[in-house]
Amino acid sequence: MKSSEKLVVDLSILGKAVKYLSGESDEFPKEFTETELSKAQELVEQVHVFNSWFTPEMVKKSLSGIGYLLNESELIKWQNSYSFQEDPEKKVAIIMASNVPLVGFHDLLSVLVSGNKALVKMSKDDDRLLPALMDLFFHLDPSYKNRIEFAQGELKEFDAVIATGSDNTSRYFKEYFSSYPNIIRKNRTSVAVLDSSISDEEIKLFADDIFDYFGLGCRNVGKCFIPKGFDLDRLFQAIYHKSDVINHNKYANNYDYNRAIHLMNQEEMLDNGFILLKKSEDLFSPLGMLFYQEYEDLKEVEDYIDQHKEKIQIVIGKKGIPFGQGQKPGLFDYADDVDVMKFLEQLS
Numbered sequence: 259m260k261s262s263e264k265l266v267v268d269l270s271i272l273g274k275a276v277k278y279l280s281g282e283s284d285e286f287p288k289e290f291t292e293t294e295l296s297k298a299q300e301l302v303e304q305v306h307v308f309n310s311w312f313t314p315e316m317v318k319k320s321l322s323g324i325g326y327l328l329n330e331s332e333l334i335k336w337q338n339s340y341s342f343q344e345d346p347e348k349k350v351a352i353i354m355a356s357n358v359p360l361v362g363f364h365d366l367l368s369v370l371v372s373g374n375k376a377l378v379k380m381s382k383d384d385d386r387l388l389p390a391l392m393d394l395f396f397h398l399d400p401s402y403k404n405r406i407e408f409a410q411g412e413l414k415e416f417d418a419v420i421a422t423g424s425d426n427t428s429r430y431f432k433e434y435f436s437s438y439p440n441i442i443r444k445n446r447t448s449v450a451v452l453d454s455s456i457s458d459e460e461i462k463l464f465a466d467d468i469f470d471y472f473g474l475g476c477r478n479v480g481k482c483f484i485p486k487g488f489d490l491d492r493l494f495q496a497i498y499h500k501s502d503v504i505n506h507n508k509y510a511n512n513y514d515y516n517r518a519i520h521l522m523n524q525e526e527m528l529d530n531g532f533i534l535l536k537k538s539e540d541l542f543s544p545l546g547m548l549f550y551q552e553y554e555d556l557k558e559v560e561d562y563i564d565q566h567k568e569k570i571q572i573v574i575g576k577k578g579i580p581f582g583q584g585q586k587p588g589l590f591d592y593a594d595d596v597d598v599m600k601f602l603e604q605l606s
């Protein structure tokens with residue numbers, strides 16, 4: 259068996275462990291001991307102590323998505339869509355964000371499956387979960403430790419860079435890494451398009467696109483387009499099952515702050531006690547708030563999306579990703595529509 263084939267098999271075994279940790283599967287992966295998995299399981303339940311956004315529910319949701327990615331047949335199909343050398347020996351630095359638990363996993367997976375080595379720089383706000391998963395991975399084959407290095411200080415001795423950050427940090431990244439092949443990501447958000455035929459069940463699913471990870475992800479919807487005359491009470495009623503989000507202290511602080519600011523400025527908004535709805539042509543909404551914009555013709559929406567395409571991660575709803583699927587990207591769903599595997603292919 260080639261090393262690339264063995265890697266895919268082992269990644270799929272890791273996927274079984276990840277599904278078990280997420281609670282999606284009751285089948286105990288026999289390749290690991292109870293001690294190994296219980297250690298990881300404790301971290302899943304307790305990592306919110308270090309980052310309160312990373313509640314057990316949200317960490318398990320992220321693990322569920324990763325488990326979905328680590329499917330052997332899908333990994334093979336993905337890998338075979340590109341041409342890589344068996345051992346290209348390139349070292350790719352990955353600078354990860356921390357807005358969502360394990361948000362940089364797809365980048366790491368891409369580097370590994372392409373046959374390259376990863377030099378991972380984690381955010382201090384998410385520096386525990388990935389090493390715990392990799393400890394399980396190393397258990398399957400200790401030689402994988404030679405493929406993944408966690409950087410503690412300044413990044414040194416690498417051949418290319420994949421960096422994710424804010425608009426401010428991206429300027430620094432572009433200047434600092436200008437002499438290396440690179441992918442530099444900035445701030446993005448996502449939008450949804452509702453039409454008059456949308457069902458209450460679809461709106462209920464849409465709530466996941468708004469509230470998963472408390473709305474912190476670039477694939478979370480911060481703005482929706484609604485047909486003129488749309489009954490906004492339908493929206494509030496269908497998403498009410500997410501009302502317990504307000505019991506999270508940091509989310510509540512953001513909601514309260516934005517509510518107070520808008521009340522002081524006497525700006526119109528709708529309030530259901532856990533999210534603020536405001537009519538606005540702006541794209542980026544504050545945390546705890548959802549912007550909406552009315553339209554009479556879908557051409558207006560298409561024009562808006564085209565004008566802001568550099569800042570929009572995904573479009574959900576009409577002619578886009580199905581409602582409720584925003585935070586469930588597949589292997590071929592690359593952030594910012596930049597094909598990471600093609601980028602890595604060109605390095606070899």
